[in-house]
Amino acid sequence: GQQVMQIPQYQHVQEGEDFTTYCNSSTTLSNIQWYKQRPGGHPVFLIQLVKSGEVKKQKRLTFQFGEAKKNSSLHITATQTTDVGTYFCAGEDSGYALNFGKGTSLLVTP
Amino acid sequence: DAGVIQSPRHEVTEMGQEVTLRCKPISGHNSLFWYRQTMMRGLELLIYFNNNVPIDDSGMPEDRFSAKMPNASFSTLKIQPSEPRDSAVYFCASSLILGTGLGEQYFGPGTRLTVT
Numbered sequence: 001g002q003q004v005m006q007i008p009q010y011q012h013v014q015e016g017e018d019f020t021t022y023c024n025s026s027t028t029l030s031n032i033q034w035y036k037q038r039p040g041g042h043p044v045f046l047i048q049l050v051k052s053g054e055v056k057k058q059k060r061l062t063f064q065f066g067e068a069k070k071n072s073s074l075h076i077t078a079t080q081t082t083d084v085g086t087y088f089c090a091g092e093d094s095g096y097a098l099n100f101g102k103g104t105s106l107l108v109t110p
Numbered sequence: 111d112a113g114v115i116q117s118p119r120h121e122v123t124e125m126g127q128e129v130t131l132r133c134k135p136i137s138g139h140n141s142l143f144w145y146r147q148t149m150m151r152g153l154e155l156l157i158y159f160n161n162n163v164p165i166d167d168s169g170m171p172e173d174r175f176s177a178k179m180p181n182a183s184f185s186t187l188k189i190q191p192s193e194p195r196d197s198a199v200y201f202c203a204s205s206l207i208l209g210t211g212l213g214e215q216y217f218g219p220g221t222r223l224t225v226t
Contacts, residue, residue: 031211042201042217043153050211088153092212097166102152
């Protein structure tokens with residue numbers, strides 16, 4: 001079945017540094033979603049990418065979907081302490097379920 | 111909108127006891143998902159309902175787990191008998207599926223289950 005791998009598992013940055021997390025699927029995806037989970041909280045939807053090569057921005061966050069629709073990335077410019085949390089990608093291939101990656105836990109120190 | 115509601119928020123039980131987790135999805139949503147989250151295994155889909163009908167239960171660990179959705183506004187996940195390895199945070203999520211794609215999922219606050 002489809003597997004979604006996410007790297008790195010953890011990232012510790014100084015406030016103001018950039019951060020990137022990468023997501024790779026074993027199969028071609030119909031779309032990919034990104035979620036953020038704050039410590040002790042629940043996953044919250046950030047964005048969905050559908051088209052090959054799609055790039056979307058939300059303020060300091062940039063999301064990309066690969067040309068082959070098998071990989072994706074989330075880049076945060078100039079991190080802030082409010083960016084702390086775990087970022088998950090979730091790939092959909094058949095319309096039956098989202099397969100979540102293990103997530104990248106981001107720690108930002110001031 | 112109150113969002114997805116889950117109860118209880120915390121549950122501590124002894125091995126062998128029955129545990130029932132409850133979920134009220136967002137009104138108007140037609141799909142409901144039960145997930146389990148642990149440090150080791152991450153976020154795993156257990157079962158997915160569409161229009162109250164189970165579509166995919168391949169993630170349900172074993173026969174000790176069962177889920178029902180008797181109507182559009184209520185679902186339960188039952189574990190009987192419970193075991194220590196069932197300790198995890200259980201999330202319920204709902205979405206509105208229109209045509210293709212599973213749509214944006216709204217997660218509840220989760221139930222933290224501890225089985226001793």
